[in-house]
Amino acid sequence: MLTLTTLASGSSGNAALVSEGGTHILIDAGISARRITTALKALGVAPADLAAVLITHEHSDHISGLATLSRQLPTPVYASYGTAGTLVGKLPALEGRLFGFTPGESFQIGPLTVETFATPHDTAQSNGYAVSAGGRKAAVVTDLGHVTEAVQRGIAGAHLLVAETNHDIEWLQSGPYPYFLKERVLGDYGHLSNEAGAELVCEAAEDQARTLVLAHLSKENDTPQRAYDTVRLALERRGAVIGSDVRLDVAPRSEKGPTYIV
Ligand SMILES: [Zn+2]
Ligand SMILES: [Zn+2]
Numbered sequence: 001m002l003t004l005t006t007l008a009s010g011s012s013g014n015a016a017l018v019s020e021g022g023t024h025i026l027i028d029a030g031i032s033a034r035r036i037t038t039a040l041k042a043l044g045v046a047p048a049d050l051a052a053v054l055i056t057h058e059h060s061d062h063i064s065g066l067a068t069l070s071r072q073l074p075t076p077v078y079a080s081y082g083t084a085g086t087l088v089g090k091l092p093a094l095e096g097r098l099f100g101f102t103p104g105e106s107f108q109i110g111p112l113t114v115e116t117f118a119t120p121h122d123t124a125q126s127n128g129y130a131v132s133a134g135g136r137k138a139a140v141v142t143d144l145g146h147v148t149e150a151v152q153r154g155i156a157g158a159h160l161l162v163a164e165t166n167h168d169i170e171w172l173q174s175g176p177y178p179y180f181l182k183e184r185v186l187g188d189y190g191h192l193s194n195e196a197g198a199e200l201v202c203e204a205a206e207d208q209a210r211t212l213v214l215a216h217l218s219k220e221n222d223t224p225q226r227a228y229d230t231v232r233l234a235l236e237r238r239g240a241v242i243g244s245d246v247r248l249d250v251a252p253r254s255e256k257g258p259t260y261i262v
Helices: 033-042 066-072 081-090 149-155 169-174 179-186 194-206 224-237
Strands: 002-008 015-020 023-027 050-054 077-080 098-101 106-109 112-118 127-133 136-141 160-164 211-215 247-250
Touching: 002 033, 002 127, 002 136, 002 160, 015 033, 023 112, 023 127, 033 066, 050 066, 077 081, 081 098, 112 149, 127 149, 136 149, 149 194, 160 194, 169 179, 194 211, 194 224, 211 224, 224 247
Parallel strands: 023 050, 050 077, 077 098, 136 160, 160 211, 211 247
Antiparallel strands: 002 015, 015 023, 106 112, 112 127, 127 136
16 A cells, blocks of 8 residues: 655655555655654654655755764665765765666666656756555655646656645745745746646646645745645636545645555
């Protein structure tokens, strides 16, 4: 049974656990190692049983716990070659167990097939992940300025989608961020707005996705209610009934969410 649980989501830290039987992998380690291990134990997972940590990119909200975690645990870490290149100097403890890939490649971790796909973001070489087992597939795509064909291919066929809804465009434009930061977030290599995230979620729902989890919300330029309502309206306009056709949730910012059966 493939399951996914978000441990934290947002600009102050991201991590998600994907499990199939006794195989557990962490996607991103952007909260403290202590918070990660506490959350794992609460889910009945011994931290030493983590089979791998997959990193999407080197921004601190995705790797802040990795240094301590990799000193405490011998877990292998996977990242794109570009991301790995930024990690290797900072995290000498990873030597010998940091594995690189080119986004678009797939690999196997026990029963889990991990597909990777490039995301457009202002980093060395960011990517998203889709993890499948037993004919079920979960995809995680956050930190992208716009949706590309590679992203659409990467999440195709997903039964569960964790998708970025970072900001309300109007709130961001009229909000407190300095001009350069507004430009960055709104840009092609920034973050997906609620409206763009809604479009992605609708496409996934029209494909196979039945569980939709909104993620990586900005604290300043979004609220869970605002993101939820934007996506709910978009889904309803396409004829989907929330609660019966699809489940729509917002990943909690600083605590773990429910464990979804993919
Ligand atoms: Zn981020
Ligand atoms: Zn980022």
